[in-house]
Amino acid sequence: MKDLGNLNYFLGVHVVRTLRGLHLSQQKYIVDLLLKFHMHTCKPVRTPIASHTCIALEDGTLLSVPIEYRNMVGALQYLTMTLHDIAYEVNIVPQFMHAPRTTHLHYVKRIFRYLQGTPTHGLFLRWAGFPDTRRSxxxxxxxxxxxxxxxxxxxxxxxxxxxxxxxxxxxxxxxxxxxxxxxxxxxxxxxxxxxxxxxxxxxxxxxxxxxxxxxxxxxxxxxxxxxxxxxxxxADIFTKGLSFSQFSFLHDNLSVTTSRPY
Structure with missing residues (x-):
């Protein structure tokens, strides 16, 4: 067994060691995704989904080429390892993979617009119900x-x-x-x-x-x-769209931070 030194990068996760702990982010992966799906010039938004948004199965018209939607949704799954503030949205959008519509694509693109404004966000580790199914x-x-x-x-x-x-x-x-x-x-x-x-x-x-x-x-x-x-x-951040003030408050309580020095 060989000591490779301090961990810096592993499986697409960038690790920054500080005096207070470890910051785990996927900035490069996010930047690559934005470029891949031509979202690198989009206007950022402050939340991944609008407050009180309810996404239904048959909203909008069917996409003529659904492969883009499926690729975008699939690429988002890996990000929830360090960005649990988008866990709710990433859980919702795959439910329309079989027949995605224009409205569903709009919501996926909003997640990308949120990522555009928060590429350096990640998990900081310190030392020491639906309209179609009615399921909770x-x-x-x-x-x-x-x-x-x-x-x-x-x-x-x-x-x-x-x-x-x-x-x-x-x-x-x-x-x-x-x-x-x-x-x-x-x-x-x-x-x-x-x-x-x-x-x-x-x-x-x-x-x-x-x-x-x-x-x-x-x-x-x-x-x-x-x-x-x-x-x-x-846990409300995992269940519904929130106003920016409430989203920001819960976001901070989940230890999602930027990669700035501590």
């Missing part, structure tokens, strides 16, 4: 201290009968995720107080499973559920 979203953000280490924005596999059912399903996902992280960290000698007998589920069959799973964790003292006001819901 499971979204969460997991922090270890001030570092965002896991996040998810995905449509739930089944339709929930109520918001309570959708919320219990989402909570069950995050409890399973944090349980898995606990065991992963214990492999490195970092021990946290989580459950003793975890169950790893990527999906649950019905609400009763979610309810009892979460209730058991609460009764055991392994899980503390607190009310969080809407303004402070960090």
């Amino acid at each position: 979203m499971t979204v969460y953000a997991v922090f270890l201290g001030s570092n965002l280490i896991s996040w998810r924005a995905k449509k739930q596999p089944t339709i929930s009968k109520s918001s309570t059912e959708a919320e219990y399903r989402a909570i069950a996902y995050i409890v399973a995720e944090t349980t898995w992280i606990h065991h992963l960290l214990s492999e490195y000698g970092i021990y946290l107080h989580v459950c003793r007998n975890p169950a790893f589920h990527d999906r649950f069959k019905h609400i009763e499973v979610d309810f009892h799973y979460v209730r058991d964790k609460v009764s055991q003292g392994d899980l503390l559920v607190k009310y969080v006001p809407t303004r402070l819901q960090v």
Whole structure:
């Protein structure tokens, strides 16, 4: 084994080491994408999607050549590794790959316009429901201290009968995720107080499973559920279009920063 020195570039991710931590960005990849799809001269926008935007399946007219849309959407997937502020939008646009329309292409291009204004943004690691399917979203953000280490924005596999059912399903996902992280960290000698007998589920069959799973964790003292006001819901950036002020506030709380010196 050979020591190659400090990490600078790996799989398209630029790594900058500072006194406070590591900054991970994909600036070169973004610049290359903008050039490839002729978006390098576009006018930047401050958010990747407009506030209160609702994208429907049959908005606009069918694209005569859908390959451009599919290529653009496919290229965006890799960016969510360091730019989780576009996770919601990148989760939405692939749902129209089979029959993309002019409106869908407009939304994809808006994501590129957002990237045009934020090419140096990346993840900083410090030391230490839809109109066509009516399915709810499971979204969460997991922090270890001030570092965002896991996040998810995905449509739930089944339709929930109520918001309570959708919320219990989402909570069950995050409890399973944090349980898995606990065991992963214990492999490195970092021990946290989580459950003793975890169950790893990527999906649950019905609400009763979610309810009892979460209730058991609460009764055991392994899980503390607190009310969080809407303004402070960090995961909202994964679920909908926001005003610039709210988007900027949540964006900052997710440790997405520029590559400026610290």
